Amino acid sequence: MARSLAGFLVLLLVVSICEGASLFQPISDSxxxxxxxxxxPDHGSFKSLEETYExxxxxxxxxxxxxPDVTAAACHSIxxxxxxxxxxxxxxxxxxKANSIAECKIHEKASKDIISSLNAAVRGASxxxxxxxxxxxxxxxxxxxxxxxxxxxDADGVFRSVKAFSQSDGRWRYSSNNPESxxxxxxxxxxxxxxxxxLASSELDQSLINTLMNDISKLFDSIEKYDxxxxxxxxKLVDGHEYQGPLSTASSVLRGLTAFAAVxxxxxxxxxxxxLGLAKFxxxxxxxxDAKDFxxxxxxxxxLESNRVSIPLILSLPSxxxxxxxxxxxxxxxxxxxxxxxxxxxxxxxxxxSSGSKDASLVESQELKFDQGSGLHTLNDLPKxxxxxxxxxxxxxxxxxxxxxxxxxxxxxxxxxxxxxGLIKIENSEIVILDSDLGSIESQKKLDLAGKNAASLSxxxxxxxxxxxxxxxxxxxxxxPHQAFLKLRHESKVxxxxxxxxxxxxxxIVLNFLGLVEKFFYLTGKxxxxxxxxxxxxxxxxxVAIGHIELDLPEAPEKAPRPPPQPVDPYSRYxxxxxxxxxxxxxxxxxxxxxxxxFLGLTILPLxxxxxGLLRLGxxxxxxxxxxxxxxxxxxxxxxxxAVLLLYVFFWLKLDLFQTLKVLGFLGVFLVFVGHGTLSHxxxxxxxxxxx
Amino acid sequence: xxxxxxxKGNAQALFHSLRSAYAATPVNLKIIDLYVGFAVFTALIxxxxxxxxxxxxxxxFLSGVLSCxxxxxxxxxxxxxxxxxxxxxxxxxxxxAFADFVLCNLVLHLVIMNFLG
Numbered sequence: 109m110a111r112s113l114a115g116f117l118v119l120l121l122v123v124s125i126c127e128g129a130s131l132f133q134p135i136s137d138s139x140x141x142x143x144x145x146x147x148x149p150d151h152g153s154f155k156s157l158e159e160t161y162e163x164x165x166x167x168x169x170x171x172x173x174x175x176p177d178v179t180a181a182a183c184h185s186i187x188x189x190x191x192x193x194x195x196x197x198x199x200x201x202x203x204x205k206a207n208s209i210a211e212c213k214i215h216e217k218a219s220k221d222i223i224s225s226l227n228a229a230v231r232g233a234s235x236x237x238x239x240x241x242x243x244x245x246x247x248x249x250x251x252x253x254x255x256x257x258x259x260x261x262d263a264d265g266v267f268r269s270v271k272a273f274s275q276s277d278g279r280w281r282y283s284s285n286n287p288e289s290x291x292x293x294x295x296x297x298x299x300x301x302x303x304x305x306x307l308a309s310s311e312l313d314q315s316l317i318n319t320l321m322n323d324i325s326k327l328f329d330s331i332e333k334y335d336x337x338x339x340x341x342x343x344k345l346v347d348g349h350e351y352q353g354p355l356s357t358a359s360s361v362l363r364g365l366t367a368f369a370a371v372x373x374x375x376x377x378x379x380x381x382x383x384l385g386l387a388k389f390x391x392x393x394x395x396x397x398d399a400k401d402f403x404x405x406x407x408x409x410x411x412l413e414s415n416r417v418s419i420p421l422i423l424s425l426p427s428x429x430x431x432x433x434x435x436x437x438x439x440x441x442x443x444x445x446x447x448x449x450x451x452x453x454x455x456x457x458x459x460x461x462s463s464g465s466k467d468a469s470l471v472e473s474q475e476l477k478f479d480q481g482s483g484l485h486t487l488n489d490l491p492k493x494x495x496x497x498x499x500x501x502x503x504x505x506x507x508x509x510x511x512x513x514x515x516x517x518x519x520x521x522x523x524x525x526x527x528x529x530g531l532i533k534i535e536n537s538e539i540v541i542l543d544s545d546l547g548s549i550e551s552q553k554k555l556d557l558a559g560k561n562a563a564s565l566s567x568x569x570x571x572x573x574x575x576x577x578x579x580x581x582x583x584x585x586x587x588x589p590h591q592a593f594l595k596l597r598h599e600s601k602v603x604x605x606x607x608x609x610x611x612x613x614x615x616x617i618v619l620n621f622l623g624l625v626e627k628f629f630y631l632t633g634k635x636x637x638x639x640x641x642x643x644x645x646x647x648x649x650x651x652v653a654i655g656h657i658e659l660d661l662p663e664a665p666e667k668a669p670r671p672p673p674q675p676v677d678p679y680s681r682y683x684x685x686x687x688x689x690x691x692x693x694x695x696x697x698x699x700x701x702x703x704x705x706x707f708l709g710l711t712i713l714p715l716x717x718x719x720x721g722l723l724r725l726g727x728x729x730x731x732x733x734x735x736x737x738x739x740x741x742x743x744x745x746x747x748x749x750x751a752v753l754l755l756y757v758f759f760w761l762k763l764d765l766f767q768t769l770k771v772l773g774f775l776g777v778f779l780v781f782v783g784h785g786t787l788s789h790x791x792x793x794x795x796x797x798x799x800x
Numbered sequence: 801x802x803x804x805x806x807x808k809g810n811a812q813a814l815f816h817s818l819r820s821a822y823a824a825t826p827v828n829l830k831i832i833d834l835y836v837g838f839a840v841f842t843a844l845i846x847x848x849x850x851x852x853x854x855x856x857x858x859x860x861f862l863s864g865v866l867s868c869x870x871x872x873x874x875x876x877x878x879x880x881x882x883x884x885x886x887x888x889x890x891x892x893x894x895x896x897a898f899a900d901f902v903l904c905n906l907v908l909h910l911v912i913m914n915f916l917g
Contacts, residue, residue, distance in 0.1 A: 699853035707849040711842055718838035725830055752906055756913045765914060772910065783902070787895035794895075 129463075129500045129523035130336045132391040133424050134447040135409060139395055140170050143406075146399045153181035157189060157202035162403040164209040169410045169446075174210075183212035190218050197229040197241035204248035219253035230266060235283035236293055239270050240300045247303040263308035267316060270300050278327030290343040291361055292352040294327050298364025305371045317372055324365060328382055338392050339385025355393070358386060359404035366415040380418055380517040387412050387420035387445050409445045418517040421450050423503055425524060426484075432496065432530035432582045433647055438487040440476055442505055442518070451516060452508040454478070455485040459502040460494065463525065469502075470494060495583045496530040496645035530582040532589070532646045534558065537577035539637075539654060541567045544622060555654060557639065563655030569621045569662060575608065575639070575654075576616040586613040589643035594619075596635045596657075602671045604628065608639075621659065629671040630664035733789060741785040748779040832879040836872045843868035863915040870908045874901055 147163040154160040160182045167174065189195045189203040200222060207214065214222075222245070229242035243266070250258045260266065273281045279289035280297040301320060305312060331339045332354075340354040341361050352360070369376055390409050396402045412420055423442050430436040438457070442450045455476045459469035470493040476485035505518040537555040542548065550571065553563040557577065567573060575594055579587045592608040594617055604627065608617040621628075636656045642649035733739050752775050759768040825833075846864045855861055881889045881897035889897075 696856045697854075698856065703853065707845065710845050710849075714838045714841040714845065717841070718834055721834045721838075722831065725827055725834070727827075727831065749902065749906075753909070756909055759910075760913050760916055768910070776906075783899055787899055791893050791895045 129525045130392075131425065131428060131524055132388050132422055134391065134422055134443050134445055135170075135406075136447060139406070140172055142395045143167065143170055143172060143402060146397075146402055149178060149181065153185060157185060157199055157206060159399070160185060161202050161206040161209070162399065164206055166403050166406050168209050169406050179210050179212075182206055182210045186210065186212055187214070190214055190222060193221065193225070195225075197226060197238065197245060200226065201241040201245045201248070204245055204252065207252060208248055214253060216253070219249060222249055223253075223258060227261065230260065233269075236270065236273050236280065236297060236300070237282065239266065240296050243300050243303040243307070247306055250307065258307065260304065260307040263304055263311045264313065264316075267301065267304050267312055270297060270304070271316070271319075273297060274323055276326070278323050278325075278330055290352065290357070291327060291330065291341040292343060292357045294323075295357070295360030295362070295364035298324070298361075299367045302364070302367040302371045305368075318374065320368065321372075321374065321376060324368070324376060325378065327361065328378055331382060331385070333385070334389070336388075336392070337385060338389035339382055340389045354389075355396075355401055355404050358389060359408040362386060362408045362411045365417060366411040369416040376417055378417060381519075383412070383418050383517055384420045384519055387422065391422065391445060413444055413446050413448070419444060419515060421453075421505065421516050421518040423455070423505060423519065423522045423524075425526075428525060429527045429529065430490065431647065432490070432528060435489075438476070438490065438501075438526070440485040440487075440503060441483060442485070443483070449483060451512040453512075453518070454506050454508060456504045456506065457487060457501060458504045458521065460491075460499050460526070463498040463500050470499075471501075490528070492583065494528060495581045495585055496528050496532070496587070498645075499526045499528065500524070501526050527645070529645050529647050531648050532587055532641075532643070533578075533580045533582075534641070534650075535578045535580070538575075539563055539565070540574045540576075541565055542572040542574060542618075544570050544572055544620065553655075557641075557650060557652055558648075561652065561654050563637075564657075565655070566658035566660070567621060568660040569625050571621060573619040573621070573657065574616065576614065578613045579610075579615060579641070580613050586610075587643075587646075589641050589646055589649075591640055591642040591649075593640040595638040595640070597638070598628075598631050598635055599633050600631065600671070601674045602629065602631060608641075621661070625661050626668065628659070628661060630661050630668055631671060632659060632661045635659055731790065731793075733786075733793075738786065738789040741782050741789065744782040745779070745786045748775060748782055751775055752779065826884070829879055829883060832875050832882070836875045836879075839868045839872035839875065843872075857917065859915055859917050863912045863917075867909065867912040870912070871905055874904050874908065877901070 143166050147166060149163070154163060163178070164174075164182060166172075186203045186207050189199045190207075195203070204222075226242050226245045226249070229238065230246070233239045233242055243260070246258055246260060273284070273293070274297065275281065275289050277289075278294060279291055280293040281287065281289045282293050298320070305317065327341075330341070332342055333339050341357045342354045343352060343357055365376075387409070390405050390412070393401070393405055396405055421442055422445055423440060426439055426441065427436075430438060440455050442453060442455060444450065455478075456473055457471060457476060458473045460471040461467055461469050471491045474487070476487045478485050501524050503522045503524060504520065505522070507513055507516065507518065534557045537557045538552060539555055540552045541550045543550055550567075551565055553565065555561050555563065555577075565573075579589065581587045588610060592610070592615060594606045594608055595603060596606075596619075597603045604624075606617055606619065608615050610616070634656050635658075637654040638651065639654055640651045642651070733742055752772065755763075755768060755771055755775065759765075763771075843865050846861065846868070850861050878897055878901040880886060881892055881900075882894045883889075
């Protein structure tokens with residue numbers, strides 16, 4: 109745990125030190141695995157020729173093996189573009205670029221067509237990008253086809269028309285009617301002009317080429333700088349679409365510069381620290397997460413790796429945290445940006461001072477031993493003046509062959525943050541209970557802070573507790589750790605933390621219980637004691653339980669403050685509550701079915717009684733009309749009443765009120781009609797009888 | 801002892817005179833009386849059932865009892881209107897009274913069926 113703490117703090121320190129002390133690592137295998145993840149084609153092919161080219165180029169630079177399915181898909185899209193007569197110069201350009209890596213065969217007829225269409229494009233070009241694609245395409249096809257003679261007509265005129273887009277501050281415009289200029293365009297223009305030179309160098313005027321050198325130095329005058337010493341190019345943000353960030357702009361400029369340096373013989377007088385600053389800018393990005401950013405970074409670094417201007421050499425350390433306990437040695441590596449070997453050189457440690465202090469260097473200048481096999485420069489024993497803590501070491505790199513100085517460039521002095529850790533000796537630790545008045549020792553216990561302790565003490569409020577120990581570094585100096593705390597925890601989980609102060613090597617804390625009675629909330633009882641001593645540089649940071657002390661404090665008065673409420677286990681308060689099971693209303697007790705059926709039978713009885721009584725009374729149907737019309741009325745009347753009663757039965761069984769009322773309406777009207785007929789007939793009959 | 805006998809005899813004589821008086825009523829009135837008795841008796845049986853098993857579907861009990869009671873009441877109204885000795889309803893034809901009786905019963909039973917549940 110202490111070790112990971114140390115590592116984390118080292119990272120923080122490395123990031124926070126911004127006075128030029130920073131560390132850059134060359135490209136490593138983590139880049140290669142990231143490239144394989146980022147550049148994955150969709151179903152075997154990439155979205156555009158540009159992306160195909162970027163993926164192939166990145167794999168080529170990083171030395172990743174060509175995958176046959178990717179190459180096959182690339183060849184397919186390349187041959188499609190190359191074979192089609194309607195491909196734009198931009199498509200042809202990227203197809204040829206991709207082909208220079210994929211190496212698919214192009215038919216002679218196809219290449220003849222390409223050459224003629226590109227020549228036509230050159231003649232008809234009006235903007236910078238038109239020139240770029242067409243001239244670039246011609247340069248590429250020259251290298252790929254068997255055609256010996258690729259002639260650029262009117263090279264001088266083309267050169268001048270591209271040059272016409274330049275501006276006095278070193279930037280270039282994209283076209284004559286667009287006034288915006290950018291450094292990105294400058295890079296493109298330089299590439300185009302180097303292409304023209306490589307196609308027809310004999311026809312061009314040398315003075316024209318020389319003026320370009322002035323443009324380049326003016327462009328490099330506009331370079332911008334970050335605090336950690338990295339340099340980059342940036343364009344003004346005018347339009348969101350056209351804006352190229354610092355990464356792509358710097359990459360483009362580097363590409364243009366190295367392409368131009370490759371075709372000219374003259375000496376480009378560029379200050380070397382600018383190349384180094386650009387190298388540090390690209391390395392400082394780490395591993396980008398975007399495929400395009402990745403390509404720009406790797407492409408730019410590939411330009412820096414081998415070019416005719418100057419090749420930067422980077423000083424890096426495999427580990428910046430050294431342990432005095434393990435007797436780690438200081439290892440330094442000097443490589444190119446891709447980690448390839450540097451020419452013979454010596455690395456000297458010229459200074460080392462404590463971070464944050466402006467004191468003089470603690471180390472004298474000494475050379476590091478070079479091991480041919482591992483490529484590391486090593487300093488086996490750290491100087492005795494270097495103790496635990498964080499330091500800034502200053503390294504100097506000197507090339508052994510003076511000739512190499514024209515080809516390579518290194519930083520004169522590199523500042524690197526180093527963190528030294530070690531075991532801190534803890535000695536003479538003891539805990540003592542003292543009588544307050546006399547200062548005499550009542551009980552004393554020696555502690556072994558490295559091992560287990562179970563000191564058991566008791567004290568009352570009139571006494572004092574004293575804890576003391578000594579800390580010293582591996583080199584024997586006094587050491588003040590980041591954390592030195594004594595914690596007393598009561599049975600009721602109330603805690604009190606005290607900082608242990610020091611004077612030199614001696615750490616001591618005295619707890620006078622008389623003054624602490626109120627702070628302890630008058631809680632008498634058993635207190636657990638815990639000591640914490642910790643520091644980033646301390647490999648044996650500790651958090652140990654010392655033991656416990658029975659503290660006898662007086663009774664709390666009325667107005668004494670209550671101890672703060674201890675945090676409740678949040679799960680018990682905010683956690684899920686007991687599940688409530690719904691208790692359904694118990695259904696009413698129904699009588700047994702037989703009883704109900706018995707009473708149903710009983711209810712029918714009065715009806716039977718009624719019918720029997722009717723018979724006994726001698727009811728008859730003599731008044732029933734015999735003539736047909738009244739007879740039908742009478743029958744219908746009885747049928748109607750029966751129908752209504754049947755409707756009521758259905759109403760009870762399944763109909764609802766509205767349906768019933770609807771039917772009842774019809775039946776009622778019918779019933780009224782026939783009833784009126786019947787009853788009026790009966791009334792007429794009885795009236796006749798009465799009068800008769 | 802004699803008083804008892806006389807009271808018993810009185811009750812018996814009363815009962816006999818009532819019976820003979822009743823025999824004089826017209827047949828149609830007797831039919832209506834029989835119908836009323838049937839309705840009341842049915843209501844009584846329902847009340848006994850409720851008393852024995854509890855009033856759980858109270859609405860059903862009410863609709864049953866009220867159906868019987870309602871129809872009995874309507875029958876009594878019919879009897880009043882049809883009775884020839886009743887001077888008040890001399891002008892009302894008995895058929896009209898019967899039509900009222902049928903209509904009111906149908907409405908009553910519609911409501912009862914709705915309330916039965």
